[in-house]
Amino acid sequence: MNLEEYKGVFVFAQQVDNKVSGIALELIGEGKRLAEKLSTEVTAVLVGSGVKDLADELAAYGADKVIVVDDPELKEYRTEPYAHALASVIDKYKPEILLVGATAIGRDLGPRVSARVHTGLTADCTSLEIGDFPINPIPGKEQKHNQLLMTRPAFGGNTIATIACPDFRPQMATVRPGVMQKLEKKEGAKAVVEEFNPGFTPDSKYVEIVEIVKNITDTVDIMDAKILVSGGRGVGSPENFKLLDDLAEAIGGTVSCSRAVVDAGWKSKDLQVGQTGKTVRPSVYFAIGISGAIQHLAGMEESDIIVAINKDETAPIFDVADYGVVGDLNKIVPMLTEQIKAAVANK
Amino acid sequence: MDFTLSKEHEMARSLFREFAEKEVKPLAIEVDETEEFPKETVAKMAKAGFMGIPIPKEYGGQGCDVLTYAICVEELAKVCGTTAVIVSAHTSLCCDPILTYGTEEQKQKYLPDLASGKKIGAFGLTEPGAGTDAQGQQTKAVLEGDEWVLNGSKIFITNGKEADVYVIFAITGMIEKRGRMTKEISAFIVEKGTPGFTFGTKEKKMGIRGSSTYELIFTDCRIPKENMLGQQGKGFGIAMHTLDGGRIGIAAQALGIGEGALDRTIAYVQERKQFGRAIGAFQNTQFQLADMATKAQAAQYMVYKAACTKDQYTKDHKTSYNVEAAMAKLYAAEMAMEVTTKAVQLHGGYGYTREYEVERMMRDAKITEIYEGTSEVQRMVISANLLK
Ligand SMILES: Cc1cc2nc3c(=O)[nH]c(=O)nc-3n(C[C@H](O)[C@H](O)[C@H](O)COP(=O)(O)OP(=O)(O)OC[C@H]3O[C@@H](n4cnc5c(N)ncnc54)[C@H](O)[C@@H]3O)c2cc1C
Ligand SMILES: Cc1cc2nc3c(=O)[nH]c(=O)nc-3n(C[C@H](O)[C@H](O)[C@H](O)COP(=O)(O)OP(=O)(O)OC[C@H]3O[C@@H](n4cnc5c(N)ncnc54)[C@H](O)[C@@H]3O)c2cc1C
Numbered sequence: 220m221n222l223e224e225y226k227g228v229f230v231f232a233q234q235v236d237n238k239v240s241g242i243a244l245e246l247i248g249e250g251k252r253l254a255e256k257l258s259t260e261v262t263a264v265l266v267g268s269g270v271k272d273l274a275d276e277l278a279a280y281g282a283d284k285v286i287v288v289d290d291p292e293l294k295e296y297r298t299e300p301y302a303h304a305l306a307s308v309i310d311k312y313k314p315e316i317l318l319v320g321a322t323a324i325g326r327d328l329g330p331r332v333s334a335r336v337h338t339g340l341t342a343d344c345t346s347l348e349i350g351d352f353p354i355n356p357i358p359g360k361e362q363k364h365n366q367l368l369m370t371r372p373a374f375g376g377n378t379i380a381t382i383a384c385p386d387f388r389p390q391m392a393t394v395r396p397g398v399m400q401k402l403e404k405k406e407g408a409k410a411v412v413e414e415f416n417p418g419f420t421p422d423s424k425y426v427e428i429v430e431i432v433k434n435i436t437d438t439v440d441i442m443d444a445k446i447l448v449s450g451g452r453g454v455g456s457p458e459n460f461k462l463l464d465d466l467a468e469a470i471g472g473t474v475s476c477s478r479a480v481v482d483a484g485w486k487s488k489d490l491q492v493g494q495t496g497k498t499v500r501p502s503v504y505f506a507i508g509i510s511g512a513i514q515h516l517a518g519m520e521e522s523d524i525i526v527a528i529n530k531d532e533t534a535p536i537f538d539v540a541d542y543g544v545v546g547d548l549n550k551i552v553p554m555l556t557e558q559i560k561a562a563v564a565n566k
Numbered sequence: 567m568d569f570t571l572s573k574e575h576e577m578a579r580s581l582f583r584e585f586a587e588k589e590v591k592p593l594a595i596e597v598d599e600t601e602e603f604p605k606e607t608v609a610k611m612a613k614a615g616f617m618g619i620p621i622p623k624e625y626g627g628q629g630c631d632v633l634t635y636a637i638c639v640e641e642l643a644k645v646c647g648t649t650a651v652i653v654s655a656h657t658s659l660c661c662d663p664i665l666t667y668g669t670e671e672q673k674q675k676y677l678p679d680l681a682s683g684k685k686i687g688a689f690g691l692t693e694p695g696a697g698t699d700a701q702g703q704q705t706k707a708v709l710e711g712d713e714w715v716l717n718g719s720k721i722f723i724t725n726g727k728e729a730d731v732y733v734i735f736a737i738t739g740m741i742e743k744r745g746r747m748t749k750e751i752s753a754f755i756v757e758k759g760t761p762g763f764t765f766g767t768k769e770k771k772m773g774i775r776g777s778s779t780y781e782l783i784f785t786d787c788r789i790p791k792e793n794m795l796g797q798q799g800k801g802f803g804i805a806m807h808t809l810d811g812g813r814i815g816i817a818a819q820a821l822g823i824g825e826g827a828l829d830r831t832i833a834y835v836q837e838r839k840q841f842g843r844a845i846g847a848f849q850n851t852q853f854q855l856a857d858m859a860t861k862a863q864a865a866q867y868m869v870y871k872a873a874c875t876k877d878q879y880t881k882d883h884k885t886s887y888n889v890e891a892a893m894a895k896l897y898a899a900e901m902a903m904e905v906t907t908k909a910v911q912l913h914g915g916y917g918y919t920r921e922y923e924v925e926r927m928m929r930d931a932k933i934t935e936i937y938e939g940t941s942e943v944q945r946m947v948i949s950a951n952l953l954k
Contacts, residue, residue, distance in 0.1 A: 452719075452783070478767075479719075479766060479783075482766050482767040482781070483766075510694075510704065510719075512693075512694030512695055513694060513695055514694055515694075531706075531717070533704070533706075534704070535695060535704065
């Protein structure tokens with residue numbers, strides 16, 4: 220492998236139902252930043268059927284170039300044709316870096332591709348940098364420059380690992396959605412579009428999709444929820460949980476609660492977070508009217524972001540909260556819901 | 567030095583024992599199984615004067631000494647750990663601080679009903695985040711006009727929901743102490759039924775299952791200004807001093823549990839036969855019993871000494887009894903755990919069943935190493951005194 224041959228930052232521009240996923244735009248934004256450090260360009264790889272029109276949107280968010288792999292076989296995501304498409308793009312264009320969103324699709328696709336092209340992949344990264352590897356020079360060992368340093372939480376978030384891939388290309392990473400910033404939209408921006416079709420021959424490895432079910436499940440296991448809107452005794456009554464239901468609906472979250480709420484009979488035990496309830500680790504945890512007793516904290520302090528709303532500024536929940544609002548939840552929660560609804564509508 | 571109990575104490579003991587055998591023992595299994603507070607037994611104890619033993623007669627109590635009270639708890643615990651702790655928490659943790667720190671009005675208002683057992687008392691200090699570290703309180707009391715407004719919650723409160731009068735601790739502000747801002751804690755008397763004072767869950771416990779252990783919840787609970795107990799900001803000291811006394815009660819409970827298990831074991835090993843002989847004929851059994859009895863005896867002297875030292879304190883406030891109380895509780899609790907565990911062993915498979923009651927004593931014993939200051943806390947109190 221001649222590493223010098225590999226140039227440019229590529230991102231997999233995930234689309235579903237011919238709509239660009241948010242993660243694609245985040246990756247372009249991050250890819251642009253990395254590309255600038257390497258004095259190169261960012262290329263989006265758009266895979267699908269009838270997706271060519273989406274190239275302009277990718278350009279508006281900063282893609283310099285878009286490679287489109289358009290084929291009827293790529294209408295819905297399936298492992299085999301998508302892995303073939305992406306691996307073929309790598310073989311032909313030889314990118315130095317390839318970023319994939321750590322979505323359900325990306326987590327399936329990334330490892331397939333990296334194994335196929337024989338390179339390293341770091342999963343679920345939360346931060347990316349260009350720098351030296353090893354970070355600190357080790358006597359007798361060559362320090363390589365301009366490497367992609369991929370940082371991700373490991374061991375359930377207890378440790379942070381920074382990983383590099385010095386000997387193989389492309390340097391691949393799946394990136395956690397929501398951590399990278401997309402760029403300001405530039406209307407009318409145009410990218411260089413290049414079509415590429417490696418050819419698809421369906422075989423037994425092609426999965427047959429029987430049915431795609433898109434409905435919102437009501438009874439989500441709180442341990443699987445990405446966003447939890449959790450209420451405590453401060454919510455005051457079972458009826459008042461309506462406020463939390465509204466917020467949860469607006470933000471796509473699930474309602475959970477403290478033991479005090481279960482004890483009061485307002486919610487069922489399977490929604491209880493804590494030592495004797497469930498241990499949760501969502502991306503965002505709203506603690507609303509929850510004091511933050513240690514038995515509760517033990518079940519949620521590993522959440523990526525904790526937002527506390529409590530009228531008592533000395534409540535222990537604020538010790539673990541990333542963001543806190545001191546005030547009456549009856550006023551704050553509806554306002555927050557409105558703001559979120561407005562933000563979603565403007566998106 | 568005289569190691570014999572006075573005639574009065576002996577008489578009191580036989581009274582307590584008779585009551586325990588007749589009224590408490592027959593219900594002990596049921597109380598444990600149903601996890602129900604023995605309301606009727608408590609009413610009977612009230613009638614018999616058990617609910618106000620060390621309270622002076624002028625406040626409606628029996629006017630007896632602490633030793634008599636300790637003997638009462640001990641005798642009750644021999645047959646039912648639950649019943650013993652109901653009396654102990656009521657007397658040591660609620661009546662005693664009101665007697666020690668209350669104003670004359672407060673004593674007149676609360677003690678007669680408590681001492682007669684018409685009302686039951688409880689003590690609310692522990693919170694989810696404040697156990698051994700009682701300073702970690704979150705419950706707050708804010709003075710608004712003529713009322714204190716309480717907000718917060720308490721957890722694991724013995725006699726919770728059954729009690730009428732609660733001695734509660736809450737933060738009333740921040741004060742500077744050795745250059746650092748620390749919480750100023752004060753004590754209050756709160757009555758059941760005050761708006762904003764409700765109960766949370768009843769805990770499901772390993773032992774002392776008939777004693778009700780509840781969460782207390784205060785939401786904008788307004789109590790009259792004059793319900794502050796002792797001076798503002800003296801709450802922590804009041805709590806600690808109250809617990810010093812309470813430990814004598816728990817030490818007596820542990821002592822009783824251990825002795826009760828020992829009594830049953832002595833009877834059992836003489837009845838049970840294996841290898842053609844009573845198992846009491848095996849030297850292992852004999853030596854176990856010897857150790858159990860020796861430790862129970864040692865514990866008894868320690869408990870009685872702590873009680874007598876507290877009586878001394880009542881007469882002359884220069885005497886302190888905190889070390890005696892800590893040693894008595896530490897030793898008696900560990901004795902109870904060890905003795906009940908051995909009692910189950912000597913009962914063999916039968917001891918593991920709920921029919922033979924020693925398993926209940928073993929479950930009940932464990933808590934004595936935990937509440938009113940864990941054994942570790944007692945060791946802290948004792949060693950602090952050694953190294954001061
Ligand atoms: C054996 C055992 C196991 C336990 N296990 C668990 C467990 O698994 N999970 C768990 O959660 N707990 C558990 N607990 C209970 C725990 O100790 C606490 O009692 C409980 O977490 C408190 O719940 P909370 O925060 O909802 O209520 P509280 O502590 O009463 O807090 C209510 C909060 O709401 C705020 N508030 C009130 N009104 C408003 C308003 N209008 N606007 C904004 N804020 C307001 C108050 O300031 C307060 O901070 C356990 C306890 C025991 C004894
Ligand atoms: C929950 C449970 C499950 C069980 N499961 C099974 C099972 O699956 N299969 C099965 O066969 N049995 C089972 N058993 C029975 C069990 O094996 C017996 O209970 C056990 O062997 C003790 O017998 P014992 O109850 O007659 O006690 P005892 O023989 O009366 O012993 C009482 C005490 O005397 C001591 N002792 C007895 N003899 C001597 C001696 N010579 N020298 C010194 N000390 C002595 C014992 O150690 C004990 O401390 C079970 C029992 C229980 C409680």
